[in-house]
Amino acid sequence: MTRTPLRLATTTVAALLLPLPLMAQDLRPPVQTAPPNATDQTPAFEGQTRANQPATPTAVTTSVVAEGLPQLWAMEFLPDGRMLVTAKEGTMHILTDGTPGPAIAGVPEVDASGQGGLLDVALANDFATSGTIFFSFAEPRADGNGTALARATLVEDGDAPRLEDVEVIFSQRPTYDGNKHFGSRIVQDADDIIWLTVGERSDDEPRVQAQDPASHFGKVIRLNADGTPPDDNPFIGMEGAAPEVWSLGHRNAQSAALGPDGHVWVIEHGPKGGDELNRPEAGRNYGWPEVTYGIEYSGDAVGDGITQSAQTQQPLYYWDPVIAPSGMDFYRGDMFPELDGAILVGGLVVQSVVVLTMDGERVATEEHIPLNARVRDVRVGPEGAIYAITEDRGAGTSEIVRITPSEG
Numbered sequence: 001m002t003r004t005p006l007r008l009a010t011t012t013v014a015a016l017l018l019p020l021p022l023m024a025q026d027l028r029p030p031v032q033t034a035p036p037n038a039t040d041q042t043p044a045f046e047g048q049t050r051a052n053q054p055a056t057p058t059a060v061t062t063s064v065v066a067e068g069l070p071q072l073w074a075m076e077f078l079p080d081g082r083m084l085v086t087a088k089e090g091t092m093h094i095l096t097d098g099t100p101g102p103a104i105a106g107v108p109e110v111d112a113s114g115q116g117g118l119l120d121v122a123l124a125n126d127f128a129t130s131g132t133i134f135f136s137f138a139e140p141r142a143d144g145n146g147t148a149l150a151r152a153t154l155v156e157d158g159d160a161p162r163l164e165d166v167e168v169i170f171s172q173r174p175t176y177d178g179n180k181h182f183g184s185r186i187v188q189d190a191d192d193i194i195w196l197t198v199g200e201r202s203d204d205e206p207r208v209q210a211q212d213p214a215s216h217f218g219k220v221i222r223l224n225a226d227g228t229p230p231d232d233n234p235f236i237g238m239e240g241a242a243p244e245v246w247s248l249g250h251r252n253a254q255s256a257a258l259g260p261d262g263h264v265w266v267i268e269h270g271p272k273g274g275d276e277l278n279r280p281e282a283g284r285n286y287g288w289p290e291v292t293y294g295i296e297y298s299g300d301a302v303g304d305g306i307t308q309s310a311q312t313q314q315p316l317y318y319w320d321p322v323i324a325p326s327g328m329d330f331y332r333g334d335m336f337p338e339l340d341g342a343i344l345v346g347g348l349v350v351q352s353v354v355v356l357t358m359d360g361e362r363v364a365t366e367e368h369i370p371l372n373a374r375v376r377d378v379r380v381g382p383e384g385a386i387y388a389i390t391e392d393r394g395a396g397t398s399e400i401v402r403i404t405p406s407e408g
């Protein structure tokens with residue numbers, strides 16, 4: 001790490017007090033400089049929030065590769081480099097060089113009110129041979145709605161692309177009549193297990209069910225590829241618990257990705273000042289709404305204002321103020337070698353791709369790549385560029401932005 005004489009002069013005293021290597025002095029101050037929303041809370045360990053920025057900013061060039069799209073929620077790269085995208089209003093499209101094809105036939109009806117709609121999409125591990133995809137959506141029901149996960153085959157045989165053998169393999173219960181907090185990111189791990197995040201439906205009455213293992217609200221759900229619960233799920237065979245539940249006490253996770261460690265990592269929308277990163281473990285309780293950082297959007301304390309408990313897991317990292325996380329990927333590729341293994345997160349309110357470099361389970365640095373628009377999803381492309389879906393909710397449109405290293 002090169003250090004300039006000027007910087008050396010300003011850090012000489014601190015440098016003398018610390019052992020080599022002097023990496024910490026090379027880091028820049030945290031991105032966030034505003035006071036926290038929860039003014040009386042302290043992190044459980046050093047580095048749990050407001051990590052320093054890396055010594056050298058990641059220099060990037062951005063270009064819009066698709067525009068005038070309907071408001072998108074998710075994207076996946078197909079093996080041939082085209083993109084499969086979901087539009088919140090209920091359509092799915094294949095993008096070729098940034099141009100969307102016709103709506104793919106066979107998508108079920110969705111409830112697109114509020115935060116609902118057609119949500120995430122994921123390719124099965126064997127997509128190249130099977131054409132199998134998984135997608136999630138707000139499922140309209142006679143007495144309300146709920147997050148549902150479907151499996152289907154994407155067929156392209158000369159005609160317009162279509163879904164065949166569409167089957168809903170998981171439906172969140174109970175049904176609730178609301179339009180918020182559907183969660184809904186899908187990950188398939190190397191053992192073909194499907195992971196799905198499900199929100200706690202936000203309102204006071206349903207949200208407490210995040211603590212109830214019998215309810216799907218506020219959970220990380222773990223399923224076989226046919227939707228059945230795996231035999232080694234933590235609540236299998238337990239009375240008063242749903243067998244699909246992996247972990248509980250989550251608020252609304254709209255970010256999940258498979259880490260280089262083979263484990264699923266999740267980032268959730270917290271209360272005001274309480275977005276958090278977790279690596280959910282079997283049967284563990286992640287606190288919401290009993291134990292959490294942050295405050296209610298009304299300004300009141302959340303419950304008793306407790307941030308730590310022996311019964312609940314601490315987030316690996318949290319944000320106060322929030323970033324409003326949606327979409328997540330782990331960087332791998334040649335374009336940004338210094339970001340190998342870093343977490344990329346879409347930030348809706350910070351209008352940036354948030355980059356976390358990691359030291360094991362600890363966040364080493366946090367950096368923001370500003371895009372000046374709400375970021376809904378993030379993906380690493382096959383060539384190592386970073387792609388982001390941005391959204392304009394007022395116009396109901398999205399763009400896709402490609403992020404590459406800037407020259408020089």
Ligand SMILES: [Ca+2]
Nearest residue numbers: 276286287288
């Ligand atoms: Ca938590």
